[in-house]
Amino acid sequence: MLAASMLFVCVLAGCVERGDYPNRPITLICPWAAGGGTDTVSRQVAALLERELGVPVNVVNATGGAGVTGHTRGALARPDGYTLMMMTVEIHMLHHRGLTNISHADFEPVALLNADATALFVPVDSPWQSLGQLEEAIRAAPGKLTASGTVDGGIWHLGLAEWLLTAGLDPSDVVWIGMNGAAPSLQELMAGGLDFVCCSLPEARSLLDGGQIRCLGVMGRDRLEPFPDVPTFQEEGYDCRMAGWRAIALPQGAPPEIARRVAHALRRVVESGEFRQFMENTGFHVDWISGEELVQALDEGDARFGRLLHSDAFQSIRRTRFGPYFFPSLLLGLFLAIGGCLLATGKLGRDPDAPAVSGQGLVRLVEIVAWVVVYLAVVEWAGFVVTATVLTLVLLLRLGTKWPAALAVSVVVVPLAYEIFAVVLRVPLPRGWLGW
Amino acid sequence: MNEHLLDAFQHVFCDPQVLLIILATSAYGVFMGAVPGLTATMAVALLIPVTFFLDPIPALAAVVTLEACAIFAGDLPNTLLRIPGTPSSAAYADDAYALTRSGRSAEALGTCLTFSVAGGLFGALVLMLFAPQLANWAREFSAPEYFWLYLFGLSCAVVVSRGSTLQAALALVIGLMLSTVGFSNSHTLARFTLGQPQLYQGVNFIPAMIGLFGVSEIFRNVLVIDARAEPPAANRVATPARGMTLFERFVARPVASVFQAALPLLWRRKLHALRSSIIGAVVGMLPGAGADIGAWVSLAASKRASKQPEQYGRGSVEGIADATAANNAALAGAWVPALVFGIPGDSVTAIVIGVLLMKNITPGPEIFREQGDLVYSIYLMFFLANLVLIPVGFAAIKIGGYVVRVPRRVLLPVILLFCVIGSYAINANAFDVGIMLAMGLLGFVLERRQIPLGPVVLGIILGGPLEERFLQTLAKSEGSLAAFFSRPMAAALGVVCLLVWIVPAVLTIVRRGK
Numbered sequence: 001m002l003a004a005s006m007l008f009v010c011v012l013a014g015c016v017e018r019g020d021y022p023n024r025p026i027t028l029i030c031p032w033a034a035g036g037g038t039d040t041v042s043r044q045v046a047a048l049l050e051r052e053l054g055v056p057v058n059v060v061n062a063t064g065g066a067g068v069t070g071h072t073r074g075a076l077a078r079p080d081g082y083t084l085m086m087m088t089v090e091i092h093m094l095h096h097r098g099l100t101n102i103s104h105a106d107f108e109p110v111a112l113l114n115a116d117a118t119a120l121f122v123p124v125d126s127p128w129q130s131l132g133q134l135e136e137a138i139r140a141a142p143g144k145l146t147a148s149g150t151v152d153g154g155i156w157h158l159g160l161a162e163w164l165l166t167a168g169l170d171p172s173d174v175v176w177i178g179m180n181g182a183a184p185s186l187q188e189l190m191a192g193g194l195d196f197v198c199c200s201l202p203e204a205r206s207l208l209d210g211g212q213i214r215c216l217g218v219m220g221r222d223r224l225e226p227f228p229d230v231p232t233f234q235e236e237g238y239d240c241r242m243a244g245w246r247a248i249a250l251p252q253g254a255p256p257e258i259a260r261r262v263a264h265a266l267r268r269v270v271e272s273g274e275f276r277q278f279m280e281n282t283g284f285h286v287d288w289i290s291g292e293e294l295v296q297a298l299d300e301g302d303a304r305f306g307r308l309l310h311s312d313a314f315q316s317i318r319r320t321r322f323g324p325y326f327f328p329s330l331l332l333g334l335f336l337a338i339g340g341c342l343l344a345t346g347k348l349g350r351d352p353d354a355p356a357v358s359g360q361g362l363v364r365l366v367e368i369v370a371w372v373v374v375y376l377a378v379v380e381w382a383g384f385v386v387t388a389t390v391l392t393l394v395l396l397l398r399l400g401t402k403w404p405a406a407l408a409v410s411v412v413v414v415p416l417a418y419e420i421f422a423v424v425l426r427v428p429l430p431r432g433w434l435g436w
Numbered sequence: 437m438n439e440h441l442l443d444a445f446q447h448v449f450c451d452p453q454v455l456l457i458i459l460a461t462s463a464y465g466v467f468m469g470a471v472p473g474l475t476a477t478m479a480v481a482l483l484i485p486v487t488f489f490l491d492p493i494p495a496l497a498a499v500v501t502l503e504a505c506a507i508f509a510g511d512l513p514n515t516l517l518r519i520p521g522t523p524s525s526a527a528y529a530d531d532a533y534a535l536t537r538s539g540r541s542a543e544a545l546g547t548c549l550t551f552s553v554a555g556g557l558f559g560a561l562v563l564m565l566f567a568p569q570l571a572n573w574a575r576e577f578s579a580p581e582y583f584w585l586y587l588f589g590l591s592c593a594v595v596v597s598r599g600s601t602l603q604a605a606l607a608l609v610i611g612l613m614l615s616t617v618g619f620s621n622s623h624t625l626a627r628f629t630l631g632q633p634q635l636y637q638g639v640n641f642i643p644a645m646i647g648l649f650g651v652s653e654i655f656r657n658v659l660v661i662d663a664r665a666e667p668p669a670a671n672r673v674a675t676p677a678r679g680m681t682l683f684e685r686f687v688a689r690p691v692a693s694v695f696q697a698a699l700p701l702l703w704r705r706k707l708h709a710l711r712s713s714i715i716g717a718v719v720g721m722l723p724g725a726g727a728d729i730g731a732w733v734s735l736a737a738s739k740r741a742s743k744q745p746e747q748y749g750r751g752s753v754e755g756i757a758d759a760t761a762a763n764n765a766a767l768a769g770a771w772v773p774a775l776v777f778g779i780p781g782d783s784v785t786a787i788v789i790g791v792l793l794m795k796n797i798t799p800g801p802e803i804f805r806e807q808g809d810l811v812y813s814i815y816l817m818f819f820l821a822n823l824v825l826i827p828v829g830f831a832a833i834k835i836g837g838y839v840v841r842v843p844r845r846v847l848l849p850v851i852l853l854f855c856v857i858g859s860y861a862i863n864a865n866a867f868d869v870g871i872m873l874a875m876g877l878l879g880f881v882l883e884r885r886q887i888p889l890g891p892v893v894l895g896i897i898l899g900g901p902l903e904e905r906f907l908q909t910l911a912k913s914e915g916s917l918a919a920f921f922s923r924p925m926a927a928a929l930g931v932v933c934l935l936v937w938i939v940p941a942v943l944t945i946v947r948r949g950k
Contacts, residue, residue, distance in 0.1 A: 027864070034481040034783060040790045047485030059481075060864040064637025065619035065626065072633055073865075097624065100633065146912055151621045177579075177908050180621050180901075183786065187723050187779050193578030193912070206778020206789065210800025281794045322910060324623040327903045328616045331609055338606045347603060351886045354656075361659035368658060372856065372873055376866050388853060395849035399661060405846070413850055417857055425474065426482065427861045 021081050021258050025056040027428045028084045028248075029077070031070025033063045036181070037203065037284070041114060041246055042086045044278050045269060052265040057084075058426040066090060066151060068100045075106035079251040081258035084110075087249045089155050092298075092305040097153060104298045107249035108259055111266045111290040112297070114279065115245035116200035117220035118159030119230065121213045123189060126196075131216050131236045134196070135167050142173040148185040149198040152178035156198040158305070159219055159242035161314055163233065166240040171313050189213065200244060201227055202283030219243065226283055245287070247294070263290055364398065371395060383432020384422070389414045444812030447493045448820060457494050458501045458820060462828045465502040469509025470832065472519045472646050473858020476506035477783040484787065492795040493813050499791065500814065501821040503767050503784055504556050507727060508829055511548040511760060512836045515541055517851055519650030523641060524727035524763035526893045527735050529649050530598070534751030541840055545833040546694035547753055548760045550702050551709060552829070553822050555761030558713035559720070559768035560818035568804065571776035574721050579912065580920050582724060583905035584929035586898045589719075589729035590891070591936040592736035597888035598749030601940065607887045611895020612902070614639045621900065622907045634867040641896045643859035643872040648889045650855050651876025654848050656883070661844060694833055697753075705757060711737065712758040713765040720766025723773050724901065726782045727766040732894060734762030736936075749888065768818050775799050775811065 028049075030042040039061060046057040062070035067090035074085030087107060095103045120131070128134045138145055149156035161171035179185045182199035186207055189197045197204070197213075201224060207213045208227075215230045219242045223232055233240055248266055250259055269275055270288055279286045289297055308314055342348045355361075371394055379387040389410050396406035421427045448454055461483075468479040479502050487495035510521030511532065518533035520526040535544035562570070577585075590608055597604035617628045618638025629635035680689070702709060712734040719730040738758035739748045748755045770781030771788070778799040780786035792799055797807055804811055839847070859872040879889050913919030921927040 034477050034787070036786065039481065040484065040787070043481060043484045062637075062863055062865065064640075065633075066621070066624060068619065068626075068633065069637045072636075099619075099624075099626065099636075151624055153624045175911065177911055178622050178624070178904070179908065180904060183780055184724060187575070187773075188578050190575045190777065190779075191578035191581075192576075202793075205793065206799045209798045210777065210802060212777065212800075278794060281796055282790060283793065322907055322915075324620055324625045324627055327906065328613065328627065331613050331616065335606070335609045335613060338602055338609060342602055342606060345602075347600060348885050351884055354884045355660040357659060361661075364658050364661075365655050368655070368852070369873060369877070372852070372869070375856070376869055379866070388856075391856075392849050392853050395852060396846065399658070399845040399848060401845050401849075409846060409850065413853065417853065421857055421861060425861070427857075428864050429857070429860070430866075 021261055022053050022055045024082065024431075025058055025428065026053065026082050026084060027077075028057055028059050028086060029070055029074045030059050030061050030086045031063065031067045031074075031088060031090070032061070034061050037200075038086060038088055038246055040282065041284060044275065045086075045113065045248070045266075048269040048272060048275055049265055052268050056426065058428050060428060065099065066094070066154070068094055068102075071102050072100060074249070075102045075251055077251045079108070079253035079255075081250065081254055081262065083251060084262065085249045085251070087247045089244045089246075089301075092302045093153065093155070093158070093309065096306050096309040104249075104302055106252050108252055108254045109294045109298055110248045110250060110259055110263050111270075112245055112247035112287060112294055113266070113270060114284050115243040115287040116202060116285055117218050117224075117241065117243040118156055118198055119201045119204070119218040120160075120163075120196060120198050120216045121186075121189070121204055121208070122196045122216060123192075124212055124214050126214070128196075128216065129214075131163075131233065131238065134216060135169070138164070138169055138173050142170070143175060145173075145195040146175045146177055146193075147196050147198060148177045148179040148188060148194055149182055150178075150185070151180065152176060153309070154178075155242070155244045156182075156200075158308060160198045161308065162240045162242050163219070163238055165311075165313060166238045186213070201230070205283050220285075224285060226280070247289075266290075367398060368395065379430045379432075381432060384429040385414055385418050386432060387430075388417070440808030440812050443809035444816050447809065447813045448497070448816045451493070454494050454497050454817075457490075457497050458817070458824055461498045461501040462505045462821065462824045465505030466509040466512075466828055466832045468502070469506030469521050470512045470836070471858060472513055472521050472650065472855065473642055473861045475522065475642070475862070476503050477787070478862070479506060480784050480787050484791070487791050487794075492792070492797060492810060493817075495791055495795070496788070496810075496814055497817045497821075499784065499788055500817045501824065504764070504818065504821040505825055505828060507764055507767060508549060508552040508760075508825055509832060511545065511552070512832060513650075515544045515548065516836055516839050517650060518653045519851075519855070520645055520893075522727070522763075523645060523893065523897055524731045524766070525760075526645060526649065526728070526890055527593070527596070527731040527763075528756045528759045529890065530749045530888070531752050531755050533653075535753070535756075536840060538751065540751075542693045542833065542837065543697045543753070544756060545836070546696075546698040547701060547757050549826070549829045549833065550695065550698035551712075551757040551761040552764045553825055554702060554709050555713045555716055555764035556767065556822035556825070557819060558710070558761075559717045559765035560815055560822065562714075562717040562765070563768040563771055563818065564812075564815040567772045568776055568801065570718075570721055571772050574723070574773055575777065576925055577722055578923065578926075579905050579908040580923060580926035581929055582722075583902065583909055583920065584926060584933050585719075585722065585725055585729070586902040586905065588929065588933045588936065589725070589732055590894055590898055590902070591933060592729075592732045593891040593894040595736045595936060595940075596732065596739050596748055596755070597890055599886055599888055603886055604888050604891050607882065607889065608891035608895045610882075610887075611892035612899040613895075614644070614892070615896050615899020616903070620903075622904050634865075637863070638900075639871055639875075639896055640862060640868055641893065642862045643868040644875045644896050645893050646855050646859055647872035647875025648879035648892055650851065651872060652879030652883060652889070654852055654855075655876060655880045657844060657848055661848075690834055691830070694830060698757075701753065701757060705754065708738065708741065708754070708758055709761050711741075712761040716762030716765030717769040719762075720769025721772045721781060723770075723779050723781045726770060727763040728894065728897060730766035730769075731759040731763040732890075735759040764822075771814065775803055775814070776801060 032038040050057040062073045077083035094100045182203035185197045217233045219233045375391045392410035422429045468474045510525040513519040513521045514525040515532035532544045594604040619636045715734045716730040739745045770785045773779045774785035859868045
């Protein structure tokens with residue numbers, strides 16, 4: 001009897017549990033926004049991984065907090081192999097800056113796929129033809145030149161700091177204007193608002209090919225194939241290297257056989273012609289590091305970034321003149337002034353057209369809010385379809401719909417919504433113990 | 437040039453694959469735009485792995501059509517349920533929804549569709565004729581110019597709101613304050629997060645928009661659902677269907693209900709539509725600005741020029757027409773810097789640049805010479821996508837029309853369900869659903885206190901960039917306010933921006949003096 005009911009539940013849920021991994025959709029967490037470089041790489045990897053593993057691989061953009069949001073989510077996910085993380089170089093920087101406790105040690109690194117070295121760009125009409133000339137200009141007028149490429153303390157900023165330190169200058173000799181990414185920085189460079197920009201070569205490729213900007217050097221080991229004319233910093237006499245990278249990782253505690261399975265699939269993805277072609281065309285540099293070598297590289301990288309970020313030289317430029325509460329204080333002042341004016345003139349009164357609040361209506365309103373809160377509390381555990389059906393049913397009944405109609409609506413609408421969002425649009429709606 | 441155009445014609449019109457893709461993606465785009473929480477960016481991102489296997493022209497056709505259709509479709513939930521499908525629809529949410537409540541949803545949507553298509557076509561024309569010249573102008577925009585532009589957009593949101601300027605200004609400041617929650621890019625620090633790592637990402641504007649407009653409206657309805665028997669929006673067309681030919685019943689009457697008011701309006705307001713499209717195209721072309729600012733600026737210009745400015749925010753067809761023309765015109769604008777310099781104008785064109793690079797096509801000034809046929813194909817696809825939008829959009833309006841006939845007690849829970857899924861979908865994060873709920877309550881309270889919601893939304897969207905540009909300008913000048921006026925274009929924009937605030941105040945004083 002028990003077995004029969006178990007079987008029934010299983011059939012209902014469509015869950016024929018195959019023992020081998022993977023047997024349901026996988027989520028790949030991308031810590032950066034849709035449309036950016038990491039997102040593009042993530043989606044291409046996901047599409048190819050899907051073919052290797054035979055189950056859907058859905059990309060989720062968990063953005064915000066300069067990568068804190070996404071990396072935290074990846075690290076705290078269940079280590080069952082169904083959540084993969086597209087880890088980026090920022091993992092080495094966030095915890096040294098005290099933004100989170102998450103570090104690379106919270107992940108089971110699988111493979112590094114791509115690394116792009118920092119490069120330095122000036123407008124085509126700029127007087128500097130080489131890094132040496134730029135160094136002299138900085139030395140002659142410390143604190144006068146401005147540069148950007150990413151936010152304050154971002155990877156390209158660190159690249160610049162590394163170069164300045166190697167050249168015997170102070171990182172604060174160049175004013176770094178924090179900008180939200182390479183694209184707005186390059187726009188600012190074109191508009192004459194910056195003296196130079198540090199970012200990766202693929203990010204600046206179209207302006208470079210279009211002859212609008214000049215690249216003075218790249219901080220890689222060797223010259224890059226698509227850009228044979230760009231010298232490395234080493235060739236120019238500066239022994240410094242700095243690259244942003246992207247790697248696939250599992251949450252710490254994932255079973256080794258699953259890690260092996262993912263690594264194997266990734267290896268095949270990276271070796272595939274499509275991936276090579278894609279990376280070559282977009283200009284991203286393929287770099288494959290896995291296993292012990294990767295663990296070691298991550299440990300070394302973390303120590304190196306720690307030294308740089310905690311160094312006195314770098315700390316000295318992290319004091320921004322306008323503190324984080326400067327703008328909010330301005331707003332608060334405005335808010336109080338306007339609010340005060342409105343209060344004084346009596347314009348904050350109730351809208352005469354608005355319906356009066358009845359006791360019954362208020363109870364219903366509070367009830368709706370409460371039901372959504374209950375939904376949020378239960379959904380991760382019970383799954384989307386079950387919880388959402390109950391939520392819809394309860395709300396329909398509470399608003400006065402008759403039983404049969406309410407049941408019909410909720411039983412049709414919720415699974416339909418599930419099909420559209422989870423299956424067609426690839427939104428990983430919460431899965432409960434029933435599998436949906 | 438003519439040779440390229442001829443080639444382009446061949447690529448676009450003589451390839452059944454391209455035509456098929458345009459048709460299929462138009463339906464997909466309308467759906468993605470109509471569901472709040474699903475954005476055009478997300479729709480395009482989902483297409484990327486597919487585009488890898490397509491030739492450049494079909495791949496770009498998919499993106500162009502998707503974008504053009506999604507931005508119109510944002511008007512559907514905006515009009516029918518007061519849930520803006522895209523942020524650029526939020527500018528006229530109150531106007532469009534007011535029309536629905538008085539039973540004129542077909543007219544409102546007909547206006548949206550007609551002017552969307554007109555704006556879209558004009559935007560494509562601008563892209564085609566002036567792309568390189570305009571790109572050179574847009575290239576001059578640096579931090580202080582952007583600061584003024586964002587402030588100008590925000591000021592316009594205050595100007596167009598119903599109620600007094602002070603009430604709208606309060607709404608704006610509330611929105612800006614909400615935008616400071618979370619991680620600050622300028623300081624690489626988290627603010628006002630109360631120790632919650634979830635709040636690092638700040639208040640995402642999509643759940644906020646769904647909450648402020650959609651959920652607060654649900655709350656308002658729930659409060660009075662018994663008091664009102666059935667919504668006035670459900671008044672069906674009373675004409676009996678008997679005695680009509682099949683053609684009249686299934687073609688002539690539905691078409692007339694949607695277009696009979698909108699087409700004469702377009703003819704009457706052709707110059708206004710032209711002005712709106714120009715505003716949209718120009719604003720859309722600036723990287724970092726976009727359709728949302730375009731819609732608000734155009735609405736403000738429309739209100740200034742209108743003989744009935746008091747109607748704005750209470751169901752003004754003119755306002756809807758001008759704003760919707762601008763946001764569609766802005767789309768093509770965003771392609772200008774993307775094609776000419778490879779600098780993305782918005783998140784969709786950022787993906788487009790990726791697609792182009794993937795196909796071994798590098799955007800840049802040379803693209804017009806070396807890949808002229810491709811560039812002309814993009815123009816043609818913009819025209820075609822906007823034309824395909826007419827029947828597809830019409831069908832969507834007709835299907836959407838059924839929504840207002842559903843009794844409220846059934847409709848409200850289903851809308852709430854979609855609000856919950858939509859807020860979740862953007863980041864697959866339950867926390868965003870909580871944001872939506874909180875914003876719903878905030879919107880409910882603000883509306884009861886006669887504070888408009890539009891400026892709150894724009895404040896949340898532009899607050900971050902505004903602060904960044906403000907601090908960037910100050911950082912470069914070492915704190916001197918003169919930097920905001922030191923470049924000619926910045927000075928001009930700054931003066932315009934200040935006039936928006938000063939002129940109405942002076943006019944009021946002058947009138948009182950009389």
